[in-house]
Amino acid sequence: xxxxxxxxxxxxxxxxxxxxxxxxxxxxxxxxxxxxxxxxxxxxxxxxxxxxxxxxxxxxxxxxxxxxxxxxxxxxxxxxxxxxxxxxxxxxxxxxxxxxxxxxxxxxxxxxxxxxxxxxxxxxxxxxxxxxxxxxxxxxxxxxxxxxxxxxxxxxxxxxxxxxxxxxxxxxxxxxxxxxxxxxxxxxxxxxxxxxxxxxxxxxxxxxxxxxxxxxxxxxxxxxxxxxxxxxxxxxxxxxxxxxxxxxxxxxxxxxxxxxxxxxxxxxxxxxxxxxxxxxxxxxxxxxxxxxxxxxxxxxxxxxxxx
Numbered sequence: 001x002x003x004x005x006x007x008x009x010x011x012x013x014x015x016x017x018x019x020x021x022x023x024x025x026x027x028x029x030x031x032x033x034x035x036x037x038x039x040x041x042x043x044x045x046x047x048x049x050x051x052x053x054x055x056x057x058x059x060x061x062x063x064x065x066x067x068x069x070x071x072x073x074x075x076x077x078x079x080x081x082x083x084x085x086x087x088x089x090x091x092x093x094x095x096x097x098x099x100x101x102x103x104x105x106x107x108x109x110x111x112x113x114x115x116x117x118x119x120x121x122x123x124x125x126x127x128x129x130x131x132x133x134x135x136x137x138x139x140x141x142x143x144x145x146x147x148x149x150x151x152x153x154x155x156x157x158x159x160x161x162x163x164x165x166x167x168x169x170x171x172x173x174x175x176x177x178x179x180x181x182x183x184x185x186x187x188x189x190x191x192x193x194x195x196x197x198x199x200x201x202x203x204x205x206x207x208x209x210x211x212x213x214x215x216x217x218x219x220x221x222x223x224x225x226x227x228x229x230x231x232x233x234x235x236x237x238x239x240x241x242x243x244x245x246x247x248x249x250x251x252x253x254x255x256x257x258x259x260x261x262x263x264x265x266x267x268x269x270x271x272x273x274x275x276x277x278x279x280x281x282x283x284x285x286x287x288x289x290x291x292x293x294x295x296x297x298x299x300x301x302x303x304x305x306x307x
Contacts, residue, residue: 041136224266
């Protein structure tokens with residue numbers, strides 16, 4: 001087993017999460033209410049922070065043991081809603097700054113890597129196919145909430161920091177695309193939301209001194225259920241499942257196909273006029289490959305309406 005292969009196995013799913021947590025393709029995310037209704041002409045600015053800590057599960061046949069990760073990610077995002085064909089649509093983008101440390105033993109030799117830098121830009125377009133009519137803020141305040149069915153496309157662009165001579169990078173040096181479908185249904189003060197999507201990845205042709213690294217599609221499913229206590233104040237229980245995403249190095253498949261499940265809780269509270277905050281806690285439930293993390297995330301959001 002080459003040292004390169006051992007390190008690739010050690011790093012898979014750990015610094016991928018370092019790169020992707022804030023604004024790129026990450027199966028770690030548990031995000032409720034992404035398809036909830038909003039009036040047209042609404043603008044959101046969001047600053048978020050997340051801390052992940054835990055171990056990384058690798059192929060047991062590899063000489064890699066005791067792999068631990070500590071990751072901090074900061075993200076700044078913007079979203080705007082508008083009307084399209086009589087329904088609500090939105091466009092959003094976000095950019096992360098991530099830093100983290102990965103440590104472990106390779107053939108019983110301790111090793112540690114630290115990286116910090118700007119990650120890959122993410123852009124998301126969403127559209128309500130059923131429900132979610134295009135309403136002004138005044139009309140929206142008078143409406144009776146109804147269910148909706150929406151679709152979205154998220155694109156992760158290779159804009160993050162990347163040095164081909166490094167095995168570990170903050171950027172991924174590849175494109176990623178995630179089409180998704182989601183349904184949201186209010187039931188009195190309760191709500192239920194379910195989503196299903198697939199990440200598709202292009203090939204990184206400059207992976208560590210000219211090697212080629214590719215990744216299979218990664219299917220993601222999420223289910224959220226929650227209760228609203230008033231405008232902007234709610235709590236949700238979250239569960240997510242990711243399957244696939246096995247990688248290949250120069251055409252040779254690895255043994256890192258994911259079949260991972262996470263669970264968590266999300267709290268949202270209004271702070272002041274146009275301000276709100278969100279706290280999310282999550283943990284791994286079943287992890288077949290990659291990072292088995294505990295995560296705590298905090299987001300501060302400001303919104304305003306176009307006039």
